Amino acid sequence: MIKNYLSDIEGVSIYPIISLSIFFIFFVLLAIFVFKSDKKYITHMENLPFGDSERKGSKA
Amino acid sequence: MDINVTTDKSGESLEGFHYDNKIVKAFLIATVVFGIVGMLAGLTASIQLFFPAANFNLPYTTFGRMRPLHTNAVIFAFVGNGMFAGIYYSLQRLSKAPMFSKTLSWLHFWGWQLIIVAAAITLPLGLTTSKEYAELEWPIDIAIALVWVIFTANLIGTLIKRRERHMYVAIWFYLATAVTIALLHIVNSLAIPVTLFKSYTLFAGVQDALVQWWYGHNAVAFFLTTPILGLMYYFLPKAANRPVYSYKLSIIHFWSLIFIYIWAGPHHLLYTALPDWAQSLGVAFSIMLLAPSWGGMLNGLLTLRGAWDRVREDPVLKFFVVAVTAYGMATFEGPMLSLKNVNAISHYTDWTVAHVHVGALGWNGFMIFGMLYYLIPKMWKTKLYSTKLANAHFWIATLGILFYALPMYWAGFTQSLMWKEFDTDGFLAYPNFLETVTQILPMYVMRTIGGTMYLIGTFVMVYNLIKTAGNGVFQEEEYAEAAALKKKVKITGGHWHAILERKPVLFTVLSFVAVLIGGVVEFVPTWIVDSNVPTISSVQPYTPLELEGRDIYIKEGCNNCHSQMIRPFRSETERYGEYTKAGELVYDHPHLFGSKRTGPDLQREGGKYPNSWHYNHMLDPSSMSPGSIMPAYPWLFDNDVDTELIEDKLAAMQTLGVPYSDKEIENATSTMLEQAELISQDLAEGGIEVSEAKEIVALIAYLQRLGTDIKVNR
Numbered sequence: 001m002i003k004n005y006l007s008d009i010e011g012v013s014i015y016p017i018i019s020l021s022i023f024f025i026f027f028v029l030l031a032i033f034v035f036k037s038d039k040k041y042i043t044h045m046e047n048l049p050f051g052d053s054e055r056k057g058s059k060a
Numbered sequence: 061m062d063i064n065v066t067t068d069k070s071g072e073s074l075e076g077f078h079y080d081n082k083i084v085k086a087f088l089i090a091t092v093v094f095g096i097v098g099m100l101a102g103l104t105a106s107i108q109l110f111f112p113a114a115n116f117n118l119p120y121t122t123f124g125r126m127r128p129l130h131t132n133a134v135i136f137a138f139v140g141n142g143m144f145a146g147i148y149y150s151l152q153r154l155s156k157a158p159m160f161s162k163t164l165s166w167l168h169f170w171g172w173q174l175i176i177v178a179a180a181i182t183l184p185l186g187l188t189t190s191k192e193y194a195e196l197e198w199p200i201d202i203a204i205a206l207v208w209v210i211f212t213a214n215l216i217g218t219l220i221k222r223r224e225r226h227m228y229v230a231i232w233f234y235l236a237t238a239v240t241i242a243l244l245h246i247v248n249s250l251a252i253p254v255t256l257f258k259s260y261t262l263f264a265g266v267q268d269a270l271v272q273w274w275y276g277h278n279a280v281a282f283f284l285t286t287p288i289l290g291l292m293y294y295f296l297p298k299a300a301n302r303p304v305y306s307y308k309l310s311i312i313h314f315w316s317l318i319f320i321y322i323w324a325g326p327h328h329l330l331y332t333a334l335p336d337w338a339q340s341l342g343v344a345f346s347i348m349l350l351a352p353s354w355g356g357m358l359n360g361l362l363t364l365r366g367a368w369d370r371v372r373e374d375p376v377l378k379f380f381v382v383a384v385t386a387y388g389m390a391t392f393e394g395p396m397l398s399l400k401n402v403n404a405i406s407h408y409t410d411w412t413v414a415h416v417h418v419g420a421l422g423w424n425g426f427m428i429f430g431m432l433y434y435l436i437p438k439m440w441k442t443k444l445y446s447t448k449l450a451n452a453h454f455w456i457a458t459l460g461i462l463f464y465a466l467p468m469y470w471a472g473f474t475q476s477l478m479w480k481e482f483d484t485d486g487f488l489a490y491p492n493f494l495e496t497v498t499q500i501l502p503m504y505v506m507r508t509i510g511g512t513m514y515l516i517g518t519f520v521m522v523y524n525l526i527k528t529a530g531n532g533v534f535q536e537e538e539y540a541e542a543a544a545l546k547k548k549v550k551i552t553g554g555h556w557h558a559i560l561e562r563k564p565v566l567f568t569v570l571s572f573v574a575v576l577i578g579g580v581v582e583f584v585p586t587w588i589v590d591s592n593v594p595t596i597s598s599v600q601p602y603t604p605l606e607l608e609g610r611d612i613y614i615k616e617g618c619n620n621c622h623s624q625m626i627r628p629f630r631s632e633t634e635r636y637g638e639y640t641k642a643g644e645l646v647y648d649h650p651h652l653f654g655s656k657r658t659g660p661d662l663q664r665e666g667g668k669y670p671n672s673w674h675y676n677h678m679l680d681p682s683s684m685s686p687g688s689i690m691p692a693y694p695w696l697f698d699n700d701v702d703t704e705l706i707e708d709k710l711a712a713m714q715t716l717g718v719p720y721s722d723k724e725i726e727n728a729t730s731t732m733l734e735q736a737e738l739i740s741q742d743l744a745e746g747g748i749e750v751s752e753a754k755e756i757v758a759l760i761a762y763l764q765r766l767g768t769d770i771k772v773n774r
Contacts, residue, residue, distance in 0.1 A: 018581065019323070019341070019577070019578070019581045020344075022577060023319055023320070023348075026315070026319065027312075027315075027316060030311070030312060030315055030316075031312060034308045034311050034312055035308065037308065042307045042308060044226070045226055045228065045229070045307050046297075046303035046304055046307040047303055048154055048224065048226065048228040049150075049153070049154065049228065049230075049294050049297050049298050049303075050297075050298075050303070051153070051540070
């Protein structure tokens with residue numbers, strides 16, 4: 001007899017749920033930290049591609 | 061290295077050092093040279109699709125071998141070298157340090173070029189694993205792994221010796237690229253060698269397809285996207301002379317993108333025999349991927365806010381703007397194509413081809429062109445020779461993309477609708493597959509015109525850049541100075557991400573964990589549960605002759621135009637027969653699902669036509685199917701099957717779990733000859749005289765076996 005369908009693994013639905021939860025928690029924490037981050041630090045970081053001799057300033 | 065120590069105003073001592081531009085120049089030249097080679101290969105392949113004789117009647121230049129050559133050249137030689145050039149340039153400046161080791165830099169450069177040359181020789185020879193974008197055989201795979209380790213060591217070494225405490229966002233993308241490509245490449249390349257140039261993948265059937273597309277999709281993600289995003293975060297602000305729109309957004313962009321991307325692979329296998337849960341997982345994450353992708357795109361485009369007037373004048377910015385826009389279009393289209401109902405229409409058609417070329421020509425190509433126009437004047441300390449020519453390149457290439465993509469979309473929609481159309485009596489409206497091909501041939505011609513325009517634009521660029529270089533003097537080394545990074549300075553607190561950016565190794569490990577989670581959750585269920593792929597008792601391993609025929613099928617790259625995966629749609633079961641079951645594929649090392657139907661699906665080809673039909677069809681396809689665009693394969697009628705290897709091949713398969721008995725392996729050669737004689741006798745009855753030793757006989761044996769393991773009464 002031909003099995004037409006692949007039977008699901010028992011409790012397989014837990015896998016996507018775990019993964020979605022991990023990502024969701026990670027994303028929320030990331031967002032909170034990013035929005036609480038120090039402005040001075042952000043200004044320093046975004047100016048890293050520009051050497052001392054080049055433009056260093058804020059966005060117009 | 062000479063280090064001058066001076067003191068700046070604050071009393072901090074400054075160290076002088078030199079950035080190495082020579083390695084950047086080498087990679088840039090390789091980018092341009094191999095870019096042209098890759099585009100020429102693509103152009104030749106595209107011409108063959110409406111003019112089959114453009115294969116010069118040679119096996120080496122036939123579509124099935126040219127297409128992998130084109131994809132590999134464009135991905136790994138053109139974009140690969142371009143990415144390395146950009147990384148070597150920006151990494152040094154962002155780290156305020158020269159590369160960790162010049163020896164490693166040059167080992168990386170020459171190693172990578174040797175791999176490309178090896179690919180350019182082996183692929184036309186038909187030495188291929190058949191796995192898309194991973195066609196290279198095992199010795200080259202090992203070389204790739206080694207060179208990649210050299211690159212990664214050089215990257216991390218440079219970061220350890222850096223003089224800037226924080227790692228800019230571009231570097232995170234480089235690090236994620238380095239670790240993830242290593243993981244993808246190693247897992248997907250696991251194989252058992254039979255000879256120096258022949259191996260069988262460890263995985264079979266559905267599992268192999270899952271591993272392959274986990275790799276294939278993430279090759280797009282971590283070879284064609286993340287490193288290029290890194291380049292965008294460096295070169296776009298530099299060219300616009302203003303910082304990135306939102307650094308905060310870039311942090312979210314990076315982590316979400318690498319976390320989500322790794323899951324999306326199964327969207328390449330929708331409606332196939334892959335378990336449903338894996339398909340749904342792939343769809344869900346593909347839809348989510350839209351958010352970080354567009355976050356990155358908007359971050360790039362909005363960097364230019366207030367500076368749009370400069371886009372009118374600066375060719376570098378023009379290229380970047382179209383590149384980022386193309387990235388936005390492709391990453392919107394990608395999640396849409398991952399919806400099962402859209403994929404049901406798009407899969408196996410030229411829609412996919414259009415989609416990837418918006419990415420390759422628009423996003424990758426234009427980012428690299430912009431970078432070249434930025435770097436060459438800079439490193440040669442001069443001005444661009446001709447802005448007019450650069451603008452001409454920009455317009456001809458942009459129009460080229462449109463001329464390429466639009467006909468391909470049109471062809472994709474048309475063909476898919478024709479495949480699915482039923483007449484009022486419930487029969488297929490276009491039962492002959494060929495009708496749906498000849499219908500779209502004008503689109504194939506248009507596509508070649510678009511590709512030609514793009515290539516002409518590239519030649520214009522080469523001329524412009526050579527002239528530019530001629531006007532300036534190449535700065536082999538560029539002097540810079542910066543304060544040394546204070547060792548053992550205790551910095552407590554601060555933003556958590558700031559702490560991460562101070563620790564490159566920890567950062568790399570965490571990126572690796574982020575991508576690993578996706579891989580593990582996707583694979584573990586498939587690997588640990590045997591019942592995941594139900595075995596079908598009537599499914600037997602291939603006979604020695606069929607296995608040999610299958611290897612010829614792989615060698616000729618038949619899977620580049622023919623799928624072996626019938627989806628459970630009425631339009632497909634009517635046309636091809638019963639849809640494919642996972643259990644039928646358990647002995648398929650590798651799987652041969654294919655991803656594009658330039659010709660019909662072959663899953664149920666066995667028994668459909670007599671042996672003589674296949675014989676004549678392979679010798680001259682248009683004799684059996686007038687108007688066919690399939691090339692002729694006359695060499696299969698001259699070459700003898702290599703009987704010496706068959707025992708080793710069966711033994712390798714046995715090691716992989718295919719149930720061949722020792723006796724079967726021992727008698728493989730004689731079994732093979734017996735079956736070949738039967739086919740040759742059958743052909744003789746139809747008046748065709750052919751030696752049983754010829755490759756065509758083995759191929760016919762394989763084609764006649766396809767899909768015959770299960771019989772379905774319908």
